Amino acid sequence: MDKSLAEFPTSKGTRPTRKAIWMKRVALAGVSLVGLAAAMSATAALAAPALVIKMTDKPPMYEPTKATVKVGDTVEWVNDAKTLHSVTADPDSAQKPGDVSLPPGAQPFDSGFMQPGATFDYTFKVAGTYKYLCLPHEKDGMIGYLVVTK
Numbered sequence: 794m795d796k797s798l799a800e801f802p803t804s805k806g807t808r809p810t811r812k813a814i815w816m817k818r819v820a821l822a823g824v825s826l827v828g829l830a831a832a833m834s835a836t837a838a839l840a841a842p843a844l845v846i847k848m849t850d851k852p853p854m855y856e857p858t859k860a861t862v863k864v865g866d867t868v869e870w871v872n873d874a875k876t877l878h879s880v881t882a883d884p885d886s887a888q889k890p891g892d893v894s895l896p897p898g899a900q901p902f903d904s905g906f907m908q909p910g911a912t913f914d915y916t917f918k919v920a921g922t923y924k925y926l927c928l929p930h931e932k933d934g935m936i937g938y939l940v941v942t943k
């Protein structure tokens with residue numbers, strides 16, 4: 794009798810099915826775009842102002858007080874005096890309502906305090922009548938008028 798029984802291993806190597814969990818880590822590389830705008834400083838050719846307005850001390854006033862320019866013109870104010878002056882076309886800065894007025898759609902502007910010899914340039918883009926004042930001399934009636942035509 795052939796006892797040589799080929800015993801097949803009945804025990805199956807049961808391997809528990811393991812789900813391999815694949816964790817994908819997506820590294821998000823932050824792409825930073827370097828703006829070139831900072832490096833691009835446009836140096837526009839300085840055009841001569843269409844009008845120069847002087848600021849004087851005695852009495853404190855703009856000379857000329859009233860003038861007319863065109864849209865696109867640049868007006869230059871010059872502190873031709875020995876004290877501080879300003880070109881203030883901002884209604885919020887007026888002590889007395891009405892001392893500053895701007896045409897509809899015009900943005901307020903303000904030179905801030907100008908030292909003797911300082912200049913301030915502004916290019917008008919909106920037509921209409923501008924009434925502006927000098928911060929130190931509003932009480933003295935230092936108010937200017939500009940009519941900007943199209």
Ligand SMILES: [Cu+2]
Nearest residue numbers: 853878927930
């Ligand atoms: Cu002034």
